[in-house]
Amino acid sequence: MSGSLAGKVAAVTGGGRGIGRAIAGALTTAGATVAVIDRDAGSARQAAQELGGLAVTADLTDRDQVDDAMRQVVSAYGAPDVFVNNAGLLRAGSLLDARVEDWEDQFAVNTRAAYLSVRAAGRAMIERDRGGAIVVVTSNCADTPRMDLGAYCASKAATDMMAKCLALELAAHRIRVNTLCPGSCDTELQREQWATLGIGPERQIEGDAAKFRTGIPMGRLTRPEDVADLAVVLASDLARFVTGQSWHVDGGQTLS
Secondary structure, eight states, X not given: OTTTTTTOEEEEETTTXXXXXXXXXXXXXXXXXXXXXXXXXXXXXXXXXXXXXXXXXXXXXXXXXXXXXXXXXXXXXXXOSEEEEOOOOOOOBOTTTSOHHHHHHHHIIXXXXXXXXXXXXXXXXXXXXXXXXXXXXXXXXXXXXOTTBHHHHHHHHHHHHHHHHHHHHHGGGTEEEEEEEEOSBOSHHHHHHHHHHTOOHHHHHHOBGGGTBOOOTTSSOBOHHHHHHHHHHHHSGGGTTOOSOEEEESTTTTOO
8 A cells, every 4th residue: 555645645633642643654654644633742743753744732622723733734734635533532331320421521522523623624625625535433333332331332323423424515525434443452542441341352352241242253353553554545546436434444343
């Protein structure tokens, strides 16, 4: 895929670590100039320095900060050809016992921030009038219920449908919108969930009948680079006639 995005401008939210960092790196390897947008200034700065791109700090739940972040990208590089919404939040807990604030916070980051971000990117792409690709990272939880992840599942499901509706709205502008739905992925966010639940990766991989988990047929966790490589494909002309689709990257964890 080297060179498939040569001359393109890309922006990645939550690009300072985990899946977002892997996506930013893969887009750079494919030839794009990448803006790393992250709430954590240090992570954004480090990733941008390593990739030779732009670091932008923003709280993506704040509309004004989102719009300002996009203005910074446009000012530095022009409107993005590729925009990847990756920033997310996961807090494990049952729907009956979890704090209401955990529900609200996950919808704020996983759904509201995603909406504000793709809205800003879509507007910039329309103004530039050269088409483009938007990739929204959701989760395989968007269409598969999970014990202890009710709020997370619901927020990702809402975002997945939002992205499909956006695909309809932007098709006439030659802007494609697809979602990436990772499974249990070996990231800091996942390890924080395991710590909260007092478990390890084995239960995800092997399955757990008591929690209605089917395991991962391919025998390992998703890796950030698994998601990143498909993000490059969806951002490139190889997927030029693909829009409004949800792509599961989970080793068969959710077969359909």
